[in-house]
């Protein structure tokens with residue numbers, strides 16, 4: 001018959017735990033014990049030269065224009081752009097990626113203002129290359145900051161689609177313009193089919209074999225681009241005539257293999273660097289791409305990733321410096337060789353101590 005134990009069971013258990021000594025062969029904590037041991041086994045290290053700073057440029061002589069949803073990021077006039085580029089160079093950041101923001105009145109359906117010889121970004125490239133020649137200057141190739149509808153290309157005659165091949169004709173003009181201005185690298189962010197090959201051929205045919213191509217290969221139709229669209233004034237997508245969003249050219253966030261298809265096409269077409277964008281929510285894609293190609297892999301930590309860390313930090317919910325570092329470390333650990341990030345300057349400063 002069952003009998004109540006003389007002492008409560010837990011007393012015996014407690015004594016056993018106090019004297020417990022596991023016979024463990026492996027104690028991974030041994031190498032986490034001190035800062036110097038942790039340093040010895042550290043696998044990923046961020047350096048200022050891992051970063052590319054995206055910069056927004058505007059015409060005129062106004063003061064830097066803050067972007068509400070991107071604290072610490074401004075649209076610069078050409079003089080201030082040059083000053084910012086010098087500061088980045090001094091901090092060891094090797095490259096900038098230039099994005100133009102123009103007045104609404106200058107936009108048209110075809111984004112022709114991007115193709116003029118005196119286009120804003122072309123002038124920006126000249127100014128930066130003249131003042132800071134050792135800095136790698138990359139330009140964004142896409143029409144969205146220049147079109148009234150905010151799409152990355154021109155629309156078909158019925159206005160219902162982004163016309164792939166006609167868009168590429170404009171992108172070629174834009175790329176040659178930037179190359180003539182002295183760009184070291186062009187970066188098509190439009191996601192049209194075949195644009196990398198077409199741009200490579202056009203650059204080579206015009207004597208710009210040295211100009212490299214960083215292809216936005218796996219660019220997803222992401223909601224994390226919101227703050228950027230405020231920055232370059234493309235929030236019009238879907239609000240006026242034209243396709244309601246960018247899902248007919250950017251990748252479906254649900255898809256993984258499709259990213260690899262895009263990357264292999266871009267590599268075949270002559271991309272020097274392939275990019276995954278956004279970065280933080282797509283670490284699996286960065287890893288996949290890293291494993292499938294020996295080309296350098298770039299990742300773009302986009303405006304929304306930047307904004308969410310800032311927003312939480314402003315509320316006191318996250319530690320800005322530590323989350324910034326961890327977010328970028330994770331992107332590099334996933335396999336990115338270089339990271340486009342709005343934190344480039346702050347990170348370079350922090351890393352230099």
Ligand code: PBG
Nearest residue numbers: 142144189224225228302303304
């Ligand atoms: C468009 C472009 C976008 C970004 C870079 N180039 C947004 C879009 O596709 O609408 C987003 C960058 C960011 O969010 O930081 N050519």
